[in-house]
Amino acid sequence: AAGVIQSPRHLIKEKRETATLKCYPIPRHDTVYWYQQGPGQDPQFLISFYEKMQSDKGSIPDRFSAQQFSDYHSELNMSSLELGDSALYFCASSRRRDFQETQYFGPGTRLLVL
Amino acid sequence: LAKTTQPISMDSYEGQEVNITCSHNNIATNDYITWYQQFPSQGPRFIIQGYKTKVTNEVASLFIPADRKSSTLSLPRVSLSDTAVYYCLVGDRATSGTYKYIFGTGTRLKVLA
Numbered sequence: 001a002a003g004v005i006q007s008p009r010h011l012i013k014e015k016r017e018t019a020t021l022k023c024y025p026i027p028r029h030d031t032v033y034w035y036q037q038g039p040g041q042d043p044q045f046l047i048s049f050y051e052k053m054q055s056d057k058g059s060i061p062d063r064f065s066a067q068q069f070s071d072y073h074s075e076l077n078m079s080s081l082e083l084g085d086s087a088l089y090f091c092a093s094s095r096r097r098d099f100q101e102t103q104y105f106g107p108g109t110r111l112l113v114l
Numbered sequence: 115l116a117k118t119t120q121p122i123s124m125d126s127y128e129g130q131e132v133n134i135t136c137s138h139n140n141i142a143t144n145d146y147i148t149w150y151q152q153f154p155s156q157g158p159r160f161i162i163q164g165y166k167t168k169v170t171n172e173v174a175s176l177f178i179p180a181d182r183k184s185s186t187l188s189l190p191r192v193s194l195s196d197t198a199v200y201y202c203l204v205g206d207r208a209t210s211g212t213y214k215y216i217f218g219t220g221t222r223l224k225v226l227a
Contacts, residue, residue, distance in 0.1 A: 045215040105157035
């Protein structure tokens with residue numbers, strides 16, 4: 001079965017640079033979620049989108065922004081990168097018409113800020 | 115913001131049943147409780163999901179009491195390959211109305227031969 005696709009899988013940036021992470025949801029899924037997982041920490045919810053509109057917002061820094069496109073893929077844009085942004089970034093997708101809205105996670109993008 | 119707490123770690127032997135409990139006092143009314151397994155540097159993998167009472171699938175059971183303030187993941191007859199971190203995931207609606215998805219603090223399960 002098709003899964004959530006994230007790209008790139010690894011990314012190295014320097015402080016103050018920008019980064020863009022991409023997420024391609026499971027086919028027919030209309031909702032996308034972004035999470036950040038620091039070393040040894042549990043995943044922290046950043047933001048979610050449903051039908052191209054932001055639906056819920058978590059601990060997303062002001063330096064980050066995200067959007068969902070007409071084909072339901074999503075991009076997380078990160079500017080003025082800091083050392084503390086080094087983490088695994090996961091995208092998940094679900095289908096809102098399913099009442100339980102099970103989130104299925106991608107493999108993640110590992111971001112290293114030097 | 116209410117915390118969703120789990121035991122930090124558990125050890126078990128192969129073939130034993132393992133029960134991991136998650137406390138989620140502030141779960142949103144209509145939300146389901148979902149459990150995930152995570153291996154190092156991989157995305158969380160869906161195990162089971164439920165709303166109330168008991169749910170069972172081919173790999174686990176989930177017990178949820180009537181007040182829904184906790185849930186217990188039960189893994190029957192664990193094997194070495196079940197060594198991983200296990201997370202519960204719930205929705206949390208603050209008094210301000212904001213809604214967030216909250217992962218539990220994670221339980222590191224180590225299965226011994």
